[in-house]
Each structure stands twice: as C-alpha cells, then as structure tokens.
Amino acid sequence: MSKHHQLEILHRAPAPGAARNAPPLLFVHGAYVGAWCWEDTFLPYFAGLGYDCHALSLVGHAGSAGRERLDLCSIGDYLRDLADVAEKLAAPPVVIGHSLGGYLVQRHARKQPVAGVALLASVPPYGLGGSLAYMGLSAPHLLGALNRFQWHLGPDGLDYALLRELLFSPAMTRERLGAFAARAQPESTLALTELLMPQPWLLMGMPHDVPCLVLGAERDRIIPRADVLATARAWRVDAEFVDIGHALMVDSGWEQVAQRLANWLAVGFGGAR
Template sequence: MSLEVIHRPSATGATGAPLLFVHGSYHGAWCWEEHFLPYFAERGHDCHAVSLRGHGGSSGRDRLHDLTLDDYVADVVEAMSQIDGTPVLVGHSMGGAVAQLVARDHPEAVAGLALLNSVPPAGLGPESLRLIFRHFRDLRALRAFNKGAGAFPTRLFYSDALPEAERAAVAARVQPESDKVNYAVNKRVLAAPSAPPVPLLVLGSTADRVVSARSVQATAKAYGTEPVLLDGVGHLSMLDPRWRAVADRTHAFLKAMAPAQEAPK
C-alpha cells in the first residue's frame, strides 16, 4: 500500500504540535493544500495531510468500493508512524469519523482531536430524512456520480459564496467514494463515548447542508463538550470563502490545548 502524505514543514521551526489532516469523502489530501497547510505551518506546526487509500495519489483506486472505515483507520495510523512527535488529528466530515476511531483505539498516539463538520458517533442516519426532503436532487446526483455518471453536486457541499470558477476547479478534482464507507457512516460509527479520549474540538456550521448544526451538537454532547458553530460556512470548510474563521478557531483550540508549545503569532 502506497500512501500519499503531503508535508508542509513549520515555517518558524516546529514549536507547536505536529498536525495530521484527514480529508472527508470524495476528496483527498489536496483539499488542505491551498489554505490550511500554509496557515498552520506559519504558526509553528509541522503539517501533514494524508490521502486515504483509493484517494488522491494513494494506491487502491482499483478496489475503491471494497474499502472500509477500518482500512482508512489503518492508513491514518500508518501516516502517524511517519511523523516525529505525537500529532493532533484534524478530521473533516468522514475523516472526522476516522479520526475518532483512531483516537479511541490509540489515545496514547494522539495529542488532540479537531473535528470539522464531522460525522457524529451515531452516524449520519438521523440526517437522512432531512437530506431526502430538502436535497433529493443533489442526493440522486451524488449517487449517480458515485457510479461514474454525471457531475458532482457542488451545491450540497460548497458554500453559495464560493465563486463559480473555484467551485468548478474543486469539483474537477473530486472522485467517487467507497460504497462500503458511505454505508458505514450512515450507521453508528462508534459506541457513544463518556468523555473525549484526548483534548477535543467539535466545530461545524449553521450553513452546512451535509452535517447539520444538530449533528454537530450531537457530537459535542456525546463527548460532554460544547460545540463551536460558525455562520455562513459550507460543508467543505477548508476551501470555503470563510475558511480563515475555521482555521482561527482551530488554532485557538491548539493554543489552549498546549500553550507552552505554541509558536507566537
């Protein structure tokens, strides 16, 4: 198995915890490159972004629909083994579910957990009716795209404020997702935890069409913490026009988690 791991070294010397970014469904490590990797590298973090197998530049595309969440967990563990120090995992959407499973099974190997627009522990099943009633056409288009037919439904994932040219450029890079993984994230992902295994940030948006504010609140409640809910940010938050608000709140979490290790702004 060959994994693509994009590395952006700290621009100031590694004075903060190393970060490992885990993308969500249909995307790859590339989604973190434009904004998040340089933003956090400039603030003293050694930054890494993994393409889960079957995604981006990683191998496994030929058997994509046989891949499982356990495979993705193994990929993150492998990527962590290549990093000097104990990383904070930053997981987006389905990648947030993977990051939660890694932190549950390997808490000693994870310094912290930032869940951005993440699949909740109970899965996305409770979202199903809302998505069917409000976004039926987009869901139908997404199912067709996953079978290799039609265009990716950008309206479901991206903010209305994202310029059309940028939306098209991002959509040109997306790919189908594993059928098994899509099924798995609609079921319970992990047993309801009583407390976070590591320092935890749960962040979402009131404008997210995929993972609603209610699901973000459910994730926070499961871990006994308070969610951070931003306004006007679409599901693909790291490429949203308001991506900096997401990055700033994540950076504030990192500073509060380990202030002695943080680089000055």
C-alpha cells in the same frame, strides 16, 4: 486490503523561524476528495504559524494506491491508514478530520495515542443515518445531487448550482467550483454503506482526557446541527458553528475556520516560540 499500500502524504514544515514546541498536525480528508483539499489552504496557513503539518490521502484517493479497488475499501482500511501514518510522526499528533475524516479521527482516538482532536463538520460517532434522514426530509434534490456526485462523470456532468448548494457558500465562485469538481472522485461504496449502519454504542467511551474541538458549519446541507451537537456531547465539549458550507477547508471564507482552529491550538498546544 493490505495496509502496506503506498499512501500519499503531503507535508508542510514549519515556516523558517516560526517553529513551535507543539505536536505535529495530521489532517484527514472526507469523502470524495484527497489530501489536496488542504494543500492550498490549511497546510500553508498552519505551517506559517509554526506547526509541522501533514495530510494523508486514504487508500484509493488522490495520489495513494488502490484506486482500482476503491469500492472494496472499508472503514477498517481507512483506520489502518490513519494509524500507520500517525505512528510514523515524531510525536502523537493533533488529528484534524473533516466529515468522513472526522468520523475516522474519533474512531482512531479511542484506541491510539493522540495529542488532541479537531472535528470539522464531522460525521457523528453513530454514522450517517441521521444525515441521510435529514437530507431526505429537508432537501431531497440535494440527496439526489450527492448520489450523482458519487457516480461523478467529470466536471461537464455536474450541475454547478446544485454542487454549490450542496457543499459550499453562495460566495463560492464558478471557477473554484470547477477546480474542485475536476479533482473530486467517487467514494468507496463499502465505506459509505458501513457508515449508514446504525452505531449508537460509539457515542459512549470517548477518551475525555483528550482535548477536543467540535466545529459545525452553519450552511451545512449534509451534516445536520443535531449531529454536531451529539458529537460535542459525546466528547463533553460545547459545539461551535461557523457561517460556511460543508466543504469548509476549500469554501470561500475558509480562513474563519482556520482562525478558530488556530486559536484553539494556541491555547492548548501553542508551545514556546
């Protein structure tokens, strides 16, 4: 697929009087969503702290072009999207990825300049094989729910109890679940298939001069703790865990994740106020 398709990019400038001398932040969403997943939470939160914030929707997602060819979109297409957006920013960004987005961020940082990376409930460098085995053994009913989510027929076709268990904390309200489900979408079958292919060699060769934060979700039913620890080892950092569900950027209590990320950014990239 051509890299010249139109991409949706959400932008939040630093709040007036709060701008920091810090790199821009680039948020990369995971499967089944788009840039909108950051729109009411992380973007205003970090813009309020003085960061220049950007979030892209990958090809075929949300407001970006290519929905009609979504199942033909590859990991390579997504990586080109990420590189195209990052190179147009004023400086190499801190790239913040969730789930599939975290996997893309890790691949991107191996070849492209970045100021830092933050990996939130991220797919590990070797792909989704461990996750599939984990779900198949620990919660086969949720694996079935995830498959149903892939072939999502609209909010009325979802079991909200299963959706909450799969992606969120128990405190997530029915209203917010419905709002999420109404905007969610299928993911590229090709990209998911590529992620299921074992890629153990990608555990090696991470750019260890790049600051990295690895945050796992204690209530994650998709990315097992072992995968979070493996990602942290590959980056030679300690993994941290927050008591929240997999969809941590929209889950009830998302602020605790944002606060931990903000603390990390302030230490490494806070800049002069």
